[in-house]
Amino acid sequence: xxxxxxxxxxxxxxxxxxxxxxxxxxxxxxxxxxxxxxxxxxxxxxxxxxxxxxxxxxxxxxxxxxxxxxxxxxxxxxxxxxxxxxxxxxxxxxxxxxxxxxxxxxxxxxxxxxxxxxxxxxxxxxxxxxxxxxxxxxxxxxxxxxxxxxxxxxxxxxxxxxxxxxxxxxxxxxxxxxxxxxxxxxxxxxxxxxxxxxxxxxxxxxxxxxxxxxxxxxxxxxxxxxxxxxxxxxxxxxxxxxxxxxxxxxxxxxxxxxxxxxxxxxxxxxxxxxxxxxxxxxxxxxxxxxxxxxxxxxxxxxxxxxxxxxxxxxxxxxxxxxxxxxxxxxxxxxxxxxxxxxxxxxxxxxxxxxxxxxxxxxxxxxxxxxxxxxxxxxxxxxxxxxxxxxxxxxxxxxxxxxxxxxxxxxxxxxxxxxxxxxxxxxxxxxxxxxxxxxxxxxxxxxxxxxxxxxxxxxxxxxxxxxxxxxxxxxxxxxxxxxxxxxxxxxxxxx
Amino acid sequence: xxxxxxxxxxxxxxxxxxxxxxxxxxxxxxxxxxxxxxxxxxxxxxxxxxxxxxxxxxxxxxxxxxxxxxxxxxxxxxxxxxxxxxxxxxxxxxxxxxxxxxxxxxxxxxxxxxxxxxxxxxxxxxxxxxx
Numbered sequence: 324x325x326x327x328x329x330x331x332x333x334x335x336x337x338x339x340x341x342x343x344x345x346x347x348x349x350x351x352x353x354x355x356x357x358x359x360x361x362x363x364x365x366x367x368x369x370x371x372x373x374x375x376x377x378x379x380x381x382x383x384x385x386x387x388x389x390x391x392x393x394x395x396x397x398x399x400x401x402x403x404x405x406x407x408x409x410x411x412x413x414x415x416x417x418x419x420x421x422x423x424x425x426x427x428x429x430x431x432x433x434x435x436x437x438x439x440x441x442x443x444x445x446x447x448x449x450x451x452x453x454x455x456x457x458x459x460x461x462x463x464x465x466x467x468x469x470x471x472x473x474x475x476x477x478x479x480x481x482x483x484x485x486x487x488x489x490x491x492x493x494x495x496x497x498x499x500x501x502x503x504x505x506x507x508x509x510x511x512x513x514x515x516x517x518x519x520x521x522x523x524x525x526x527x528x529x530x531x532x533x534x535x536x537x538x539x540x541x542x543x544x545x546x547x548x549x550x551x552x553x554x555x556x557x558x559x560x561x562x563x564x565x566x567x568x569x570x571x572x573x574x575x576x577x578x579x580x581x582x583x584x585x586x587x588x589x590x591x592x593x594x595x596x597x598x599x600x601x602x603x604x605x606x607x608x609x610x611x612x613x614x615x616x617x618x619x620x621x622x623x624x625x626x627x628x629x630x631x632x633x634x635x636x637x638x639x640x641x642x643x644x645x646x647x648x649x650x651x652x653x654x655x656x657x658x659x660x661x662x663x664x665x666x667x668x669x670x671x672x673x674x675x676x677x678x679x680x681x682x683x684x685x686x687x688x689x690x691x692x693x694x695x696x697x698x699x700x701x702x703x704x705x706x707x708x709x710x711x712x713x714x715x716x717x718x719x720x721x722x723x724x725x726x727x728x729x730x731x732x733x734x735x736x737x738x739x740x741x742x743x744x745x746x747x748x749x750x751x752x753x754x755x756x757x758x759x760x761x762x763x764x765x766x767x768x769x770x771x772x773x774x775x776x777x778x779x780x781x782x783x784x785x786x787x788x789x790x791x792x793x794x795x796x797x798x799x800x801x802x803x804x805x806x807x808x809x810x811x812x813x814x815x816x817x
Numbered sequence: 818x819x820x821x822x823x824x825x826x827x828x829x830x831x832x833x834x835x836x837x838x839x840x841x842x843x844x845x846x847x848x849x850x851x852x853x854x855x856x857x858x859x860x861x862x863x864x865x866x867x868x869x870x871x872x873x874x875x876x877x878x879x880x881x882x883x884x885x886x887x888x889x890x891x892x893x894x895x896x897x898x899x900x901x902x903x904x905x906x907x908x909x910x911x912x913x914x915x916x917x918x919x920x921x922x923x924x925x926x927x928x929x930x931x932x933x934x935x936x937x938x939x940x941x942x943x944x945x946x947x948x
Contacts, residue, residue: 458895465902472909481920482933488913492842495855495906502899503862509892510869 497546507536566677693766
């Protein structure tokens with residue numbers, strides 16, 4: 324049997340089968356080991372797949388031997404392979420981090436189920452990333468969403484349950500919108516395969532059926548990726564979920580939704596229909612601008628640090644949508660780069676907060692005064708992540724902002740540059756508030772005796788923090804892949 | 818307008834059900850009723866999909882001699898999957914409501930929100946006392 328050919332299917336099957344395995348074993352330490360192993364295998368598969376796509380071009384895999392467009396196709400081009408790498412690298416890293424944090428935050432008898440839930444989210448996200456079939460994407464979306472609702476509700480705070488319920492209602496509405504949209508497209512074309520849809524849609528793109536399908540799918544995905552003003556589910560879900568879940572969802576879930584939007588725009592509807600006929604950019608650019616400014620402003624006034632970073636995520640998604648809204652190769656390259664870089668920075672920041680939760684038990688800003696003296700390494704990693712979030716040179720955040728600004732200048736939109744700069748300045752404000760309190764205030768008496776976080780948390784946190792610096796200096800892998808992926812999307816060269 | 822009604826009957830039903838479900842989700846204060854609305858909203862999409870599959874004059878998609886034109890079975894299969902997803906959503910939603918009832922003692926949204934607000938204010942008072 325030739326394993327090389329089946330890599331793309333294994334990328335989904337490994338986490339999907341590991342999840343029930345966790346439940347069958349029923350022993351929490353073993354479940355964690357299964358999670359780490361499956362994360363590592365997934366990461367190796369993603370690396371091999373990226374290598375394969377780089378050398379062979381687009382990979383198409385017929386699930387069950389049924390040829391597309393009738394059968395379900397898994398399809399990997401550079402964009403997929405890159406997003407899969409983000410998802411599986413973060414999944415592996417989060418599992419490394421999870422053991423100690425989960426042991427402290429989740430009841431012992433629920434931990435195996437928790438790990439199974441995480442693995443199912445991972446399987447769902449990998450599925451959305453790799454599938455070449457529109458309906459299949461909906462099914463995987465629901466697999467990952469349903470397991471997210473379950474694991475979010477396991478947070479210590481009771482508001483975690485209401486946040487999960489709110490997310491369930493809004494997430495289901497979003498997914499159902501996508502389902503309706505796919506139905507409209509199927510009505511007009513008789514196919515569900517994305518590549519096939521891409522070929523058949525231009526002929527019927529001026530019918531109101533396809534246009535309503537476009538609207539339903541765009542709004543549905545916008546709900547899933549928390550586009551302003553459809554982001555209301557996100558802050559509470561991130562703030563009250565267990566730390567590990569926050570790290571994982573913040574770093575991957577919204578990224579995959581952005582990927583799905585890119586895929587729908589470029590592979591299914593086509594640039595022509597999206598930007599010339601429907602003018603999606605008239606919707607994306609203003610909303611992204613409002614998201615960057617207003618969500619950053621709201622973040623400045625948050626006292627719960629996880630909530631603050633959640634609002635910051637809404638703003639960062641605004642940057643990604645700006646890149647798409649520019650409808651230029653430079654803009655979309657900036658979006659793809661920011662997918663990767665934002666996963667690194669938010670991963671590092673939320674991991675540092677997870678360590679704070681473990682030691683202090685709270686992420687309310689006024690409880691953390693002077694914590695830098697007690698936990699210098701944890702909060703040092705927080706500072707590195709924060710610098711990257713602001714977009715300091717020599718960090719990953721700078722690279723994607725640089726791309727975004729130069730794409731805006733190429734388009735001659737100086738006002739967009741102003742918005743990006745204001746957004747970054749607001750990021751300086753909300754991040755500096757935290758740094759000032761934890762490093763420069765005298766220690767809070769209640770913190771006496773708090774010690775540095777254990778190695779099992781520090782190591783993954785610093786790993787991601789250093790990755791922010793590494794990918795800020797050595798940019799050839801990320802920018803090279805992003806630019807090549809854009810070439811594929813715009814159909815210039817294979 | 819009137820003549821559109823009978824021809825597109827299924828679609829009108831789907832639209833009405835969908836809007837009813839959506840309204841219930843938005844307007845209801847009771848979480849269980851919200852979930853019922855969500856179910857209605859999803860069910861309308863199922864009807865929409867099944868209506869797509871009907872081919873005018875087509876026989877049921879079972880191979881028989883003498884019949885040439887069949888309805889399209891694929892949307893039915895798709896919606897079978899979507900029904901499973903819908904059932905799973907309802908199950909997760911109901912189990913969340915059970916836990917909300919256990920921790921808050923209520924399934925009314927406004928009562929839950931005010932309970933959370935009071936808890937937050939109490940927390941602030943406590944912090945002020947300490948500081």
